[in-house]
Amino acid sequence: MTQALGMPRSLGEIYGLLYATPQPLAFQDIVARLEMSKGSVSQGLRFLRTVGAIKPVVLAGDRREFFEPVVELRQLVAGFLRERLNPQIEIWGARAKALKPADFALETLSDKGRGTLANRLEKLKTWQKRAGTVLPMVSKLLG
Amino acid sequence: MTQALGMPRSLGEIYGLLYATPQPLAFQDIVARLEMSKGSVSQGLRFLRTVGAIKPVVLAGDRREFFEPVVELRQLVAGFLRERLNPQIEIWGARAKALKPADFALETLSDKGRGTLANRLEKLKTWQKRAGTVLPMVSKLLG
DNA sequence: CATTAAGTTCAATTAAAAATGAACTGAGGG
DNA sequence: CCCTCAGTTCATTTTTAATTGAACTTAATG
Known part of the structure; x- marks a missing residue:
């Protein structure tokens, strides 16, 4: 494991x-x-x-x-999430926030392409928020 | 990540x-x-x-x-759980089930020690069940 | 205080995992 | 049919990560 x-x-x-x-x-x-x-x-x-x-x-x-x-599964999982996963999610979220549309070669893209990218950029940011709320719930689910 | x-x-x-x-x-x-x-x-x-x-x-x-x-976080996580984590949990669970108290050097242990071990052996088996029910819930939580 | 046992640190080594690239398969196209 | 292009496979190489071990701290003990 x-x-x-x-x-x-x-x-x-x-x-x-x-x-x-x-x-x-x-x-x-x-x-x-x-x-x-x-x-x-x-x-x-x-x-x-x-x-x-x-x-x-x-x-x-x-x-x-x-x-x-420690034999409580809940604690083991919580520890893993806290020490391993969360730090990475923080880093990842920080980078996502720092990304601007200008970081992509937008001039070379169609309108449709620009729209898709803008969408994905937004989605990226919601991912982190979602992770932030879901991970604690997971820990509790196992309690 | x-x-x-x-x-x-x-x-x-x-x-x-x-x-x-x-x-x-x-x-x-x-x-x-x-x-x-x-x-x-x-x-x-x-x-x-x-x-x-x-x-x-x-x-x-x-x-x-x-x-x-695929840009849906839910699907990404579900895929990871399904392809990476679940297979390991299966293996792990199968091994846990196969473990018998006799696999430990029980004769050399105090009564208290035996009790502790029996407990842990039980716990190990519940872990797998718990994982089986919680992982699907996690996927849904992210949907 | 000197001594020894307990544990840590970290540069060097070893082992494991991932990336490469050349040889291969197989499907169209001409 | 043969040739080319698209992608796969897998033995070898490269890179990365983990383990070792020797030198070093720290603290308890006589």
Whole structure:
């Protein structure tokens, strides 16, 4: 699944291990169990944390940090939308807004062509608005 | 956007060119305009077609096939969900169903651990069902 | 404070994905 | 029928992304 959404496989492996393990695991446990480099695990955990797919657990009397999976689908999806999709939509929307009809070679076009382009330019701008309202709804639908 | 969703940049370029051009374009137009190889354009167009992001247009008296963009966000999203996400969810769901408690080293676990695992295993199965009902709703929301 | 264990960073390497391009197929047109 | 044009296929190359690993921080411990 992570790969289908354009994220590294290692993320899926780490999350999967945490999911399949009833106790929280420490950094080193993951490195050992997945035979993965510390670097990958470090970056993987960081991303999973920012996305809200895992949560840190402190165990008394242990210096290490432990992790357990967030098992609510709603939160996983919300995190993905927030951290991955939304930023791109922002960028995309900003660019769409900056586009002016003059950015196209309008002089060379028929009236009909100009109309079509103007239409599409408008549509582009509504897309972003629509995304902005729909994405939060999706998160809620899964709650 | 296409890259954020784990698809090649070239797809975005082709769709973008079609979107920014009021007339339908032929295969060769795209190759020329994007300075892209025939191979890439061929594969790109094929994917965009299966996803329903473009539609073929036949112009009378011209042997070539022309394309124009599908500009309805709803259809674009629906196509992505159908062609990219759903297949993965199917696979994932099938695997989840095939998992048995015995696939985990249950003997080595406390009762609490066993309970947690059984819970998660159940949850995994509900995820797929939920996805199956929510994805179509998403498509409709955008309509 | 020195030491050691825990985790991070990032340049270099490796692996994966995408783009290329040449050889191929197949449909019209002459 | 043969030739040309339109597009496809796929092995190779190129590009991009992910992984590694060694050097570096940071913080707890004796």
